[in-house]
Amino acid sequence: MFDVNEIRKDFPMIQNRPDLIYxxxxxxxxxxQPVIDAVLGFYNGYTSNVERGDYETAVKADKAYxxxxxxxxxxxxxxPKEVVFTANITASLNxxxxxxxxxxxHEGDIVLTTEAEHASNLLPWxxxxxxxxIKIEYIxxxxxxxxxxxDVRKAxxxxxxxxxxxxxxxVLGSVQPIREIAEAAHEYGAYVVMDGxxxxxxxxxxxxxxxxxxxxxxxxxxxxxDGVGVLYGRYELLQKMEPVFLGGGMNARFSSDFNxxxxxxxxxxxxxxxxxxxxxxxxxxxxxxxxLGMDNIQQYEKELRAYFAxxxxxxxxxxxxxxxxxxxxxxxxxxxxxxxxAAGYLGSKNICVRSGNHCAKILHEVIGTDQTIRASLYFYxxxxxxxxxxxxxxxxxxxxxxxxxx
Amino acid sequence: xxQTSSLLNDPMIxxxxxxxxxxxxxxxxxxxxxxxxxxxxxxxSCIDDITVQSRISGGMxxxxxxxxxxxxxxxxxTSMMTDLLKGRSTDEAKMIIGQYFNMIENKEYxxxxxxxxxxxxxxxxxxxxxxxxxxxxxxxxxxxxESEASE
Numbered sequence: 001m002f003d004v005n006e007i008r009k010d011f012p013m014i015q016n017r018p019d020l021i022y023x024x025x026x027x028x029x030x031x032x033q034p035v036i037d038a039v040l041g042f043y044n045g046y047t048s049n050v051e052r053g054d055y056e057t058a059v060k061a062d063k064a065y066x067x068x069x070x071x072x073x074x075x076x077x078x079x080p081k082e083v084v085f086t087a088n089i090t091a092s093l094n095x096x097x098x099x100x101x102x103x104x105x106h107e108g109d110i111v112l113t114t115e116a117e118h119a120s121n122l123l124p125w126x127x128x129x130x131x132x133x134i135k136i137e138y139i140x141x142x143x144x145x146x147x148x149x150x151d152v153r154k155a156x157x158x159x160x161x162x163x164x165x166x167x168x169x170x171v172l173g174s175v176q177p178i179r180e181i182a183e184a185a186h187e188y189g190a191y192v193v194m195d196g197x198x199x200x201x202x203x204x205x206x207x208x209x210x211x212x213x214x215x216x217x218x219x220x221x222x223x224x225x226d227g228v229g230v231l232y233g234r235y236e237l238l239q240k241m242e243p244v245f246l247g248g249g250m251n252a253r254f255s256s257d258f259n260x261x262x263x264x265x266x267x268x269x270x271x272x273x274x275x276x277x278x279x280x281x282x283x284x285x286x287x288x289x290x291x292l293g294m295d296n297i298q299q300y301e302k303e304l305r306a307y308f309a310x311x312x313x314x315x316x317x318x319x320x321x322x323x324x325x326x327x328x329x330x331x332x333x334x335x336x337x338x339x340x341x342a343a344g345y346l347g348s349k350n351i352c353v354r355s356g357n358h359c360a361k362i363l364h365e366v367i368g369t370d371q372t373i374r375a376s377l378y379f380y381x382x383x384x385x386x387x388x389x390x391x392x393x394x395x396x397x398x399x400x401x402x403x404x405x406x
Numbered sequence: 407x408x409q410t411s412s413l414l415n416d417p418m419i420x421x422x423x424x425x426x427x428x429x430x431x432x433x434x435x436x437x438x439x440x441x442x443x444x445x446x447x448x449x450x451s452c453i454d455d456i457t458v459q460s461r462i463s464g465g466m467x468x469x470x471x472x473x474x475x476x477x478x479x480x481x482x483x484t485s486m487m488t489d490l491l492k493g494r495s496t497d498e499a500k501m502i503i504g505q506y507f508n509m510i511e512n513k514e515y516x517x518x519x520x521x522x523x524x525x526x527x528x529x530x531x532x533x534x535x536x537x538x539x540x541x542x543x544x545x546x547x548x549x550x551x552e553s554e555a556s557e
Contacts, residue, residue: 338477340453344535357453370475371453402424402478405528405535406417 002296008380010288012036021385024352026170026198026329026376028220031285035223038284042277050276051249065276068283069266072230075286076215077206082238084231084266085279089197090120092216092231095269096193097124099241100162104191107133109161112152112190114138114176116145116169121195125164135159144324145174152181160190167199167210171372172321173328175199182211191237197221198328201378202301204294207232219278224285228278231269238265247271297379302326307383308375311390318393321367329376331367334396339371341401346373348404349392414517420525427482427522432489433471442469443552445545454480454538458545462553465496472542479526479535484542486523496550503547510539 008014010032013022022030048058050065069080076083086092105111111125115138128134139155141147147165156163163185167178182192194212196205201222207215214237219228233241243250243262250271252261262268289297308330312320321331334342343355355373375389413419436444441461448455456474460467470488487506491499506523508515512530529539 338481340477340538341479344532355453357455398425398428398478399421402421402428405424405479405526405532406421 002292002300002379004300004380004382007292008382010034011380014380019350021351021381021388023375023377023381023385023389024354025201025221025378025381026374027354028226029201029223029378030380031225031281032223032288034288035225035281035284039225039277039281042280049273061276064280064283065274068279068286071283071286075205075290076200076230076232077208078232079235081264081266082232082235084233084238084269085274085282086216086229086231086269087227087275088220088229089195089216089218090229092229093120093193093195094124095231095241095244096214096216096233097128097164098244100191100193101128101132101134102242103240105132105134105161108135108159110135110137110157110159111162111164112137112139112155112160112185113164114141114147114169116141116147116171116174117164117166118170118195118197120197121164121166121193125162139165141174144322145169145172146325147174147176147181149177149180149184153184156184156188156190158188160185160188162191162193164193164195166195166197167205168202168328170198171329171374172331172367173198173325174322175325175327178210178212182213186211201289202327203298213237219282219285222285223288225275225278225281227275228282230282233265235265238269241265243269243271245269245271249273292379298327300379301377304377304381304383304386305330308377308386308389311386312393315390315394317396321372329374331372331374332393333369333372334393334401337396337398337401339373341398342396343373345396345401345404346389346392351389351392414522414524423486423522423525424478424482427485428478431472431481431485433469433492434473434485436471436473443549445548447474447541447545453477454541456480456484456541456545458484458542458549460546460549462496462549467491467494467496467499467550470546472545476541477538479529479538480541483523483526483539484545486521486525487542487546490521490523491546496554499546499550503543503550506543507540510536 011030013030046057046060048061050062069083072083073080125136129136139147140151165176168175185192191213194215196215196217200217213234215232217230220226250263250268252263254260309323317335319333319335339355343353346353353373353375357370436459442459444459446457454476456476458472461469470492472484502519505515505519509527517524526539529535
């Protein structure tokens with residue numbers, strides 16, 4: 001059964017810093033011992049480069065690297081050769097957007113997205129707008145940032161070639177109906193690109209069932225090491241797509257007259273020595289999450305968020321922006337207190353949250369402010385932590401926020 | 407010790423000063439006037455987005471103003487800067503800015519020349535807020551440098 005107190009013992013950060021309440025999981029997550037062991041195991045036991053090693057430790061590193069592709073394939077239900085390792089989801093989305101622009105899109109083609117996207121899922125498309133004359137159009141979202149299928153249908157037409165959207169948005173935690181959107185988009189022959197950064201760590205993700213053509217997510221937001229991301233793509237599309245980076249490990253052969261024969265996907269997207277220890281750690285992280293059960297994680301977080309939402313709604317000094325969303329961060333402000341000042345006050349009480357201008361126009365239009373504070377949970381957080389947070393949040397005021405400097 | 411500087415040793419007073427300058431910032435309106443230089447400070451931080459303007463003529467800072475969206479520390483420190491540097495020669499201003507940066511970096515400084523701005527004497531203890539406390543001051547420094555380069 002899902003026992004949070006047992007789970008917490010797996011996390012050295014929780015054991016070493018019991019004074020901290022870590023509610024910044026949307027930014028990055030703590031690492032459990034099995035992930036740390038996997039990374040150290042590579043460093044301490046079989047450090048070697050991957051590919052074509054003719055000695056024991058290199059063969060072992062090769063196998064561990066290749067095994068992670070299988071683990072991730074199981075984790076998101078795809079074929080291992082559809083799993084590309086990147087530096088992070090930003091790299092994944094840049095490869096997807098650039099690769100589509102290079103070989104699939106033409107001037108005047110439309111990319112549909114929403115105003116609730118993270119910069120990583122907007123700026124790479126903006127560049128195509130500038131470089132190739134691709135048009136970017138926004139599907140409207142409601143007051144909680146949710147995009148409705150009727151509005152997607154209205155926005156779709158034969159010029160739409162890409163629909164790019166987060167499954168769960170990073171600011172408000174709105175869950176988008178990706179499966180229905182993908183179905184509708186495919187009727188027009190458009191490719192569907194899903195930003196999985198805030199969803200893959202928190203819920204079971206089945207790319208076949210969702211029907212998306214491309215997806216990205218980051219290792220460090222799901223208990224894995226930094227510096228590793230995944231790019232999922234339908235194999236025939238990956239085969240047609242050109243890699244951003246050229247170099248070692250991704251070419252089959254080349255000659256002095258500039259002919260390059262690339263390897264097949266996924267290797268052709270992995271030029272240079274990859275983050276081997278990071279990939280191995282990501283494999284351990286995915287195994288760890290699957291052993292807890294993604295459905296259990298989602299259910300636990302849903303209950304915890306509901307508890308949090310009910311409590312924070314009662315604070316008169318707090319403006320709470322996304323009470324209707326069932327997952328994702330608790331997004332709020334202290335009334336009359338600038339987001340960073342309030343986050344600094346909470347920080348002085350050892351509560352880790354993130355304040356920011358989340359670069360999403362929707363925030364301004366939907367909730368009337370540019371700056372908010374995000375308290376984002378993970379499965380190792382507890383109701384006791386929420387209680388301690390609420391006690392501190394009740395004290396957020398301009399006076400207290402300034403007092404931390406004296 | 408003068409009466410002013412003893413008041414400026416009282417943390418309660420300093421806190422009130424910061425709050426007051428945040429809620430009612432001084433010189434908080436930009437003008438459309440080509441005699442003014444202008445610096446937009448937004449690239450250093452994902453949150454603060456302020457513009458500082460100044461009219462510098464013959465080595466004198468005749469006016470300083472600012473506007474924008476920023477946290478308490480950025481707003482109040484910039485507001486105090488405008489009060490402190492308006493009407494000064496650029497040489498005096500450079501000296502005051504230098505003293506302020508010394509304070510922010512926890513080096514020796516002369517509290518008397520900083521007046522109310524000593525309210526930020528503890529910011530060095532919170533490294534993540536140093537950018538906030540210096541954003542407007544850096545903008546002013548840049549405009550003084552530009553004015554001297556163009557003379």
